Amino acid sequence: LRNWQRCMDNPGYRTGSFDGLHHPSDDDDDEMVDIAGATLDFSTTDDVPPLSSGNPAVTENSSAGVNGNGPTKLVDPLEDPVPGVGTYEDFNTIDWVREKSKDRDRHREITSKSRQSTVALLHSVSDAFSGWLLMLLVGLMSGALAGGIDISAHWLTDMKEGVCLNGFWFNHEHCCWTSNETTFQERDRCPQWKSWAELITGATEGPFAYIVNYLMYIVWALLFSFLAVTLVRAFAPYACGSGIPEIKTILSGFIIRGYLGKWTLIIKTITLVLAVSSGLSLGKEGPLVHVACCCANILCHLFTKYRKNEAKRREVLSAAAAVGVSVAFGAPIGGVLFSLEEVSYYFPLKTLWRSFFAALVAAFTLRSINPFGNSRLVLFYVEFHAPWHLLELAPFILLGIFGGLWGALFIRANIAWCRRRKSTRLGHYPIIEVLVVAGFTALLSYPNSYTRMSGAELISELFNDCSLLDSSQLCGYQQVKTGVGNTLADRPAGPGLYTALWQLALALVFKMMITVVTFGMKVPSGLFIPSMAVGAIAGRLLGVGMEQLAYYNHDWIIFKGWCSPGADCITPGLYAMVGAAACLGGVTRMTVSLVVIMFELTGGLEYIVPLMAATMTSKWVADAFGREGIYEAHIRLNGYPFLEPKEEFEHNSLAVDVMRPRRADPALAVLTQEGMTVGEVESTHYSGFPVVVSQESQRLVGFVLRRDLLISIDNARQRQEGVVSASQVVFTEHAPSQAPDAPPPLRLRGILDLSPFTVTDHTPMDITVDIFRKLGLRQCLVTHNGRLLGIITKKDILKHMAQIANRDPDSILFN
Numbered sequence: 001l002r003n004w005q006r007c008m009d010n011p012g013y014r015t016g017s018f019d020g021l022h023h024p025s026d027d028d029d030d031e032m033v034d035i036a037g038a039t040l041d042f043s044t045t046d047d048v049p050p051l052s053s054g055n056p057a058v059t060e061n062s063s064a065g066v067n068g069n070g071p072t073k074l075v076d077p078l079e080d081p082v083p084g085v086g087t088y089e090d091f092n093t094i095d096w097v098r099e100k101s102k103d104r105d106r107h108r109e110i111t112s113k114s115r116q117s118t119v120a121l122l123h124s125v126s127d128a129f130s131g132w133l134l135m136l137l138v139g140l141m142s143g144a145l146a147g148g149i150d151i152s153a154h155w156l157t158d159m160k161e162g163v164c165l166n167g168f169w170f171n172h173e174h175c176c177w178t179s180n181e182t183t184f185q186e187r188d189r190c191p192q193w194k195s196w197a198e199l200i201t202g203a204t205e206g207p208f209a210y211i212v213n214y215l216m217y218i219v220w221a222l223l224f225s226f227l228a229v230t231l232v233r234a235f236a237p238y239a240c241g242s243g244i245p246e247i248k249t250i251l252s253g254f255i256i257r258g259y260l261g262k263w264t265l266i267i268k269t270i271t272l273v274l275a276v277s278s279g280l281s282l283g284k285e286g287p288l289v290h291v292a293c294c295c296a297n298i299l300c301h302l303f304t305k306y307r308k309n310e311a312k313r314r315e316v317l318s319a320a321a322a323v324g325v326s327v328a329f330g331a332p333i334g335g336v337l338f339s340l341e342e343v344s345y346y347f348p349l350k351t352l353w354r355s356f357f358a359a360l361v362a363a364f365t366l367r368s369i370n371p372f373g374n375s376r377l378v379l380f381y382v383e384f385h386a387p388w389h390l391l392e393l394a395p396f397i398l399l400g401i402f403g404g405l406w407g408a409l410f411i412r413a414n415i416a417w418c419r420r421r422k423s424t425r426l427g428h429y430p431i432i433e434v435l436v437v438a439g440f441t442a443l444l445s446y447p448n449s450y451t452r453m454s455g456a457e458l459i460s461e462l463f464n465d466c467s468l469l470d471s472s473q474l475c476g477y478q479q480v481k482t483g484v485g486n487t488l489a490d491r492p493a494g495p496g497l498y499t500a501l502w503q504l505a506l507a508l509v510f511k512m513m514i515t516v517v518t519f520g521m522k523v524p525s526g527l528f529i530p531s532m533a534v535g536a537i538a539g540r541l542l543g544v545g546m547e548q549l550a551y552y553n554h555d556w557i558i559f560k561g562w563c564s565p566g567a568d569c570i571t572p573g574l575y576a577m578v579g580a581a582a583c584l585g586g587v588t589r590m591t592v593s594l595v596v597i598m599f600e601l602t603g604g605l606e607y608i609v610p611l612m613a614a615t616m617t618s619k620w621v622a623d624a625f626g627r628e629g630i631y632e633a634h635i636r637l638n639g640y641p642f643l644e645p646k647e648e649f650e651h652n653s654l655a656v657d658v659m660r661p662r663r664a665d666p667a668l669a670v671l672t673q674e675g676m677t678v679g680e681v682e683s684t685h686y687s688g689f690p691v692v693v694s695q696e697s698q699r700l701v702g703f704v705l706r707r708d709l710l711i712s713i714d715n716a717r718q719r720q721e722g723v724v725s726a727s728q729v730v731f732t733e734h735a736p737s738q739a740p741d742a743p744p745p746l747r748l749r750g751i752l753d754l755s756p757f758t759v760t761d762h763t764p765m766d767i768t769v770d771i772f773r774k775l776g777l778r779q780c781l782v783t784h785n786g787r788l789l790g791i792i793t794k795k796d797i798l799k800h801m802a803q804i805a806n807r808d809p810d811s812i813l814f815n
Contacts, residue, residue, distance in 0.1 A: 082715045085708045085751055088310065090257040093641065093794070096346070096776040099311035106305070130303045131316075131350075135358040137299050138320055142292040143365025146327035149273055149284060149291075150371035156277035157454050160220040161213065162195040217279075217452075218442040224278035225438035228271040228523045229431050236267035240522040243268075243290025244343065245634040247321060249642050250293075251314050252345040253776055260297035260317075268294070272524040276454070278438050279445055281515045283455055283529025289324030289343070290524075292362075296320035311346075318344040319355040323362045325597065328528070330366065330379055332359035334597030341593045342631070345645070346776065379456065380463050382577065382602040386568045391558055393613055395546055399539055399579045400614035404621025406534060407586020410516060411626070415633050418520045422637075430522035437521065441514055449473075450500075450507040450537075455529040458507075462536040462576040463602065473500040474540070474572075493548055501544060508537040520634075527630060531587045532580035539579020543572030577602055578614045586618040589629035639812050641794055649769045651804050656761035658768075658800045659782045659790035668790055673701050673732050678746060679725030681709055690781060690788055691731050691752060698787045701731065703756040704748070712751055758783050759792070769797055 086102075088094060107127075114124035155171040164175035176190035196216040197209035232239045238246075238259045246259055258264060268291055276284050296316045300306035306313050321343045325335035336355045340347050421427045445451040450458055466475035476496020493501075515530040547570040550563045563569035581598045585591065595611045598604075627646065628636070635642045661668055671681070671689045687706045693699040709729075717723045728745040730736065731752050735745045758781045759768055771777060772794060779793045799809035 082712050082751075085711055088255050089707070090255060092255050093778045094253045094255065094310040094314075095778070096253060096311055099309050103305075103309050103312055106309075127305060130305055131354060132357065134296075134299055134303055134306065134316060135319060135354045136361055137302075138292065138296045138316070139323055139358040139361025140365050141295045141299065142288075142320070142323045143327050143362040144369070145269055145291055145295065146288055146362070147366050147369030147371045149269060149288070151369075152273040153276045153284065153454075154371075156224065156273060157279075160217050160277070160279070162193055163199065164193055166192050214446050217446050218439060221278045221438050221442035222435060224274045225280060225434050225523065226431070228274035228278065229434040229521075231267050231271050231274075232522055232524070233430060236264045237522075238264045239268035239271060239524060241520065241524070241634075242286030242526050242631075243293075243524075244286050245631045245638065245640070247289060247293055247317070248343050248345070248631060249635060249640040251317055251321075251343060252642055253310075253314070253778075254641060255310070260294045262294075262298055265291060265294035265298065268524055275523040275525065279442055279452075279454075280438055280521075280523070280525070281441060281455070281511060281518045281530045282523075283526035284524075285325070285328035285528040286526030287524040288328040288526075289321050292320045292324035292327065293317050296323075314346065315348070315351045315354075318347055318351050319358045322355040322359045326359035326362045327366050329597055329601045330363060331597045331600035332356070332363040334593055334600050335359045337593035337596050338590070342588065342590055380460050380577075380602050382463050382465065382573060382604050384465050384571045384574055384604065384607075386571050388571070388574060388607065388610055389562050389569070391562075392546075392570075393610070395542055395575065396578050396610045396614050397617050399535070399542060399575065400582045400585075400617025401621050402538055403535055403579065403582025403584075403586040403614065403618035404624075405586070406512070406538075406583050407531075407589075407618060407622040407630075408625035410512075410531075410587055411622075411628065411630050411633050413516045414519055414630065415637055417517055418634070418637055421520065434521050434523055437514070437517055441518075444510060444514075448503050448507055448510070450503050451510055455533050458533050459529070459536050459576075459580060462533075462540045463573045463580075465571055465573040473497070476500060492551060493544065497544070501541060504537050504541055508534065508541070511537065519630075527587060528584060531584045535579035535581065535583025536576040537579075538583070539575040539577065540572050542579070543570060543575030546570045546575070547572055574604075574607060574610070577604060577607065578610050581611050582614040582618040585615040586622045587630050589619055589622060589627075591615055591619055636811065641798060641812060643769075643773055643794060643798065645773055647801070649766045649801065651765065653765045653800070654761065655759050655763040655765060655768050655782050655792060656789070658765055658796055659761070659792045660796060661790055668788065670695070670698075670788065671704065671729075671731075674728065674730045674736055676729050677725060678713055678723065678727045678729055681729050682713065682725070690756075690791070692788055700756075700758070700781065700783060700786070700788045702752040702754045703781070704731070704752050708751045709748065712748055713746065716746055756781050760784065761789055765797075765800070768792065769801075772797060 086098065110120075110124050110127055113120040115121075154173075155169065158172040159168075162172070164170040164172070166175060172193055175193045195204065195209075195213055197212040198204050200212055200216075201209060203209040238256070238261075243259075246256060250256060250259065268287060272284050272287050272291070275282060296319070297313070300313050300316055306316055318339050322332075322335040322339040325338045326332040329335075333356075336352065336359055339355055340352070344351075421433075426433060450461075453461070461472065461474065464472065464474070466472070466477070473496050476494045476499070477491035478494045511530060511534050515527075515534070519525050519527055519530070550559050550569050553559065554563050554565055554569075559569070577598065581594060585594050588594070594615055595608060598611050599608055628644075632642075632644055635644075656663075669684070669686055669689060671684075671691045672694055673691055675694075684706060688703065689706065690703050691701045693701060713723070713729075722744045723746060724743050727743040728736075728738070730745050730747055731749050732747075733749060735747060738745065757771070757775070757777060757779075759771070761782050761784045763782075768780065771780065777794065779791055781791055782789045795812055798812045802809045802811060
């Protein structure tokens with residue numbers, strides 16, 4: 001489980017302190033790798049050395065064993081811990097067992113000291129309270145940022161159409177809020193708000209005014225998208241995309257330095273507002289998870305317990321993912337379930353409680369800011385007046401089938417497009433790509449009112465239930481006798497509704513196509529809102545169709561008894577809500593968390609059963625075409641070393657079939673517990689080694705990292721005399737006898753992992769894979785009758801699983 005990502009397969013390992021020890025090779029696997037939009041240069045480090053060129057390396061995946069008792073101190077004359085030992089480099093995987101062991105030791109020490117003095121007792125109390133305080137700060141900071149993002153995005157979106165004369169910082173709604181000159185039919189028109197055509201030409205109607213507004217809309221869209229992609233490219237390449245695939249990988253133990261840093265947070269917050277305001281087919285909900293995790297990572301540095309322990313920090317990041325969904329949708333419970341179901345790799349009960357608390361604080365903070373101006377926390381509040389009928393489950397399931405088909409089609413099309421972007425010249429010009437897509441989107445969006453409005457406004461419009469005084473085009477029915485109270489009986493469609501349906505059909509085709517090329521560009525881009533918009537449009541179309549079918553054929557057997565003439569039977573807004581859940585479920589494969597998010601999002605608690613039916617149907621249909629959701633597909637596309645917990649291993653291979661070295665390869669490179677010199681150790685090219693009793697016996701003693709070896713040797717040279725290249729390196733408790741004139745030996749048993757995880761060569765691979773998943777292992781040594789045979793790394797398993805699935809095993813890029 002000493003999960004040292006990339007180090008172990010890297011024969012030319014180097015750190016900042018040991019640049020001169022790098023041994024270049026001619027077989028670089030990938031000199032340039034594109035991760036989440038950031039181009040990383042690996043030309044100075046080699047990846048996997050060919051096994052035929054010498055002893056096979058212990059790969060970085062094998063760069064650690066598991067020490068159940070925690071790391072021991074280096075035994076040197078000063079008996080001081082060596083700084084740097086046990087730390088991680090970029091693109092490594094953490095050692096879960098060592099980190100948890102360190103935290104247990106730290107907690108035991110604090111507990112034992114708390115009985116000795118009042119100061120130590122206070123320190124113990126503050127240490128126990130620090131986790132809750134950190135959750136409070138994460139919730140407050142994330143809620144405040146989310147409120148600012150919502151308000152800013154609304155303002156800039158309205159700026160594409162006009163400006164407020166009372167103050168340019170007012171959006172359209174707030175500008176006309178206090179106006180006494182608005183009418184009910186034209187509630188969004190007031191003298192204080194001027195369109196660009198009014199400001200430039202003085203005309204409000206006519207073809208010339210339309211053209212001026214059209215051009216200004218495109219200019220603003222291009223400006224916002226240009227600023228967004230330029231800022232991302234110049235200051236924080238990691239700020240692009242949704243961030244959820246990388247968050248999942250980081251929570252599994254992988255380290256990506258800078259991905260959750262302060263520059264990423266600042267740039268992602270600014271560019272998310274710009275990207276959403278540009279009118280691109282993307283949402284801000286997914287990136288808000290990334291923003292919340294950035295807040296958590298930064299705030300972790302205020303607390304030593306989380307700053308110095310990577311496993312503890314990942315517990316906080318799991319809670320932060322829940323906070324991100326909580327502030328994105330106003331759904332704190334759904335956020336906790338989202339983190340548990342979709343994102344987290346390790347989610348203990350303590351993290352569940354703290355996630356709940358942090359999501360509560362974030363939701364309260366957002367409600368206090370009130371960014372939507374409606375005194376509600378939910379984004380799309382619905383109030384349907386008619387209950388649903390059991391027979392309506394059939395069209396709800398039909399929407400689930402549509403959502404599953406759309407989800408499977410979208411994933412395949414988007415991955416194919418992103419792969420084309422990575423493998424062709426298209427990926428070399430991200431700014432041009434964003435500008436072309438933004439310009440094309442604005443050009444086609446403006447003529448259609450349903451594509452011109454933002455995704456959130458569109459969904460809110462589609463969820464709306466028509467009331468007596470509703471002036472929306474979707475409520476353009478013919479006027480007939482009304483139903484009881486404020487409800488309306490089902491009515492025949494009028495010309496306004498037919499026009500709206502045509503526009504919605506065109507908007508559906510446009511949204512389905514443009515979202516494929518938009519998601520994955522080098523700007524912050526979420527997928528929740530575009531997916532929900534596609535489903536909401538399809539659901540509204542089906543709902544209106546069912547409504548008209550029931551109106552004209554209420555004597556049919558399927559409508560008899562519950563849909564009599566003059567009754568309000570069918571609610572098209574409910575179909576839009578179910579369709580939105582179905583499409584989002586088809587794309588992400590979420591189930592429980594999605595249903596909870598949807599009813600928290602809309603307040604429609606009594607519609608859980610339709611939502612459940614549509615969500616499960618969409619998952620089943622989409623899984624029939626491939627079990628990967630969009631986030632897992634992007635993890636695989638980027639080559640991250642992520643062992644998917646949901647993926648079954650059904651092959652009947654054994655550990656000996658997967659381990660390295662293979663049967664025909666040279667023996668594994670090892671160190672002996674005594675007899676090797678400092679010079680021999682420093683000349684090694686690999687990043688981790690099993691330590692054996694002798695080359696002849698191959699009896700396993702432990703495991704040691706080359707990084708820890710080099711740091712310890714360098715420290716010993718600085719702090720004690722007589723350490724030269726001829727000095728012996730021993731891993732035994734007592735130094736062997738030496739000649740009187742020999743230099744003193746260097747005892748490094750303290751950095752040796754004496755309890756690495758091992759399996760026998762006949763262990764079935766399905767059991768080995770379960771061990772890797774459940775314990776978070778990075779590597780495991782293989783033995784036969786106690787003799788060391790080889791090593792299995794997480795990357796070996798991923799490559800083996802790729803070969804079984806007829807995929808390219810070299811697609812796992814990070815070593």
